[in-house]
Structure formats: structure tokens, C-alpha cells
Amino acid sequence: MSIEPHSEGFVAIDKASYGYGDWPAIVDQVDWTIPRGAIHCLVGRSGCGKTTLLKLAAGLLLPDEGIVRIDGAALREPGPQIGFVFQAPTLLDWASVIDNVLLPISLKRRPRATDREAALDLLKLVSLDGYAQRYPSELSGGQQSRVAVARALVTQPAVLLLDEPFAALDALTREELQDDLLRLCALHGTTVLFVTHDITEAVYLADRVAVMAAGRLHHQITVELPRPRHRELRYGQAFNALCRELRQAMDLAP
Ligand SMILES: Nc1ncnc2c1ncn2[C@@H]1O[C@H](COP(=O)(O)OP(=O)(O)OP(=O)(O)O)[C@@H](O)[C@H]1O
DSSP states (O other): OOOOOOSOOSEEEEEEEEOSTTSOOSEEEEEEEEOTTOEEEEEEOTTSSHHHHHHHHHTSSOOSEEEEEETTEEOOSOOTTEEEEOSSOOOOTTSOHHHHHTHHHHTTSOOOHHHHHHHHHHHHHTTOTTOTTSOGGGSOHHHHHHHHHHHHHTTOOSEEEEESTTTTSOHHHHHHHHHHHHHHHHHHTOEEEEEOSOHHHHHHHOSEEEEEETTEEEEEEEOOOOSSOOGGGGGSHHHHHHHHHHHHHHHHOO
């Protein structure tokens, strides 16, 4: 299947290539656009270049060729319009949960009462009501991931980039966090690019899923399942057919 860029995109990756040092390109001529408020997932085998593409979309790396645009403006460095969630929650052990959530703000200025209220609201939305004064070591892995999601959203970024954020969690906790994420992103109209190894996670979350192999996007599927999404969806025929199609695309990719 050929990959046609959409004519409009809030996140627009245009013929982007990137190689580390003198090595061959790890991301190779990738075109991808994500409309405002859409959730796109990227799947692919280990080492195919997913994280590198995500770093290009975050402005953490600059493409050797091509360009990344956010809302029409060329991306030259990470900015407040972009939130990032990594695979490990990377919380500060010595700071309370609320101070961890407020970190992106306190790196720039003193948090105000309204920032604290926003952080407490986010904690409520990720089922951590009453945990604000706890410390990361007192939380389970799933709770730490919830704090990391709240922290990424505290500045209300227009774009949220996630790199296998729930990979280390058990299946039930992962499903709960997927629901939390969908709820939060729908609330703020956040545009999302989510990297995962998990085909069912990709289909459950996404409007569109791309398969990456050897630095290129080889296949894309549109997920036309209704929103808001509910757990029962995972047992339906349409859901399973999409998972099968994605699996086949991954098997066929070089
Ligand atoms: N800083 C770096 N310097 C040199 N090579 C790198 C660097 N970071 C990544 N690579 C190489 O780039 C390739 C793609 O890495 P990347 O992390 O983008 O893959 P990935 O698809 O996210 O993998 P995974 O699913 O295992 O996280 C790999 O071969 C990796 O060894």
C-alpha cells in the first residue's frame, strides 16, 4: 500500500530522514500527517526506528532531510506545545506526586494556585485522587505511569507523544490506563502520536495506525471504530479483523 500524506495535518512530517552520525538513515523519507485532535499509533519491530521518529516529532532530533511542522510552523526544538511520556515514568523520587506533576511548570516559574488545582484535577482524572502528597516509591508501577501521563498533560500541550508508556504494566492496568488516556485526550482535543509494540493497544487507541519497518512506513490502516471506546469493543469482530490486518502487515514488512 502506498502511503499518501494527508493534505492537512496539525503534526506534519514531510519527507523526514535521520541517521545517527555516518550510519545509514534510521528514519527514511517518512511522510505522515496527524489531523488536530486525532490519535495515531506507530507499530513496528524492535529497532525499526519508532523512537527516532518520535524524537523527530518532538524536536529532540532535527531531520537531516525533510521537515516537521506543528500547526504549520517548522519545529526546531522541543517546546511547550509538546508533551512527552517515556516508557519508564522517570519521576523524581524526592518530590511528592503533585510536585512531580507540576515539574514542567516549576522548571519555568513558580506554580500558582490555579496550576495546583489543574494538577489535582488531572490526578483525579487518572484515578489518583488522594495521592498528591505521596512519594513515587510509595506507588505501584501503574500509579507511577499515571503520574507521568498527568505530568505530560499539566501544561495542556496541543500534542502528546508517547513511547511505549504502558509496556511494563500488566494487561489489566494497561487497559485502564488506555481508557484514562483516551478520556484525557478527548477532554482537551489533544493530538497524539503513540508508539507501541502491542497491536491491540494500537487498534483500541487509534484513528489510524502505521506499520514501520527499516525506517519507512509500509502500511497504514484507518480505525473506524466508534468513540468513546469501551472495553467490550476488544471482543468484537471489527476490532479483531483490524488486529489481524495489522499483524499481517507487520509480517509482510521487510
Ligand atoms: N543514539 C544512537 N546512536 C546510534 N544509533 C542509535 C542511537 N539511538 C538508536 N540507534 C539505532 O537506531 C535504530 C533504531 O532505534 P530506535 O530506538 O529508533 O528503534 P525502535 O523502533 O524505537 O526500537 P524499540 O522498539 O526496541 O524501542 C537501532 O538500530 C538503534 O541501534
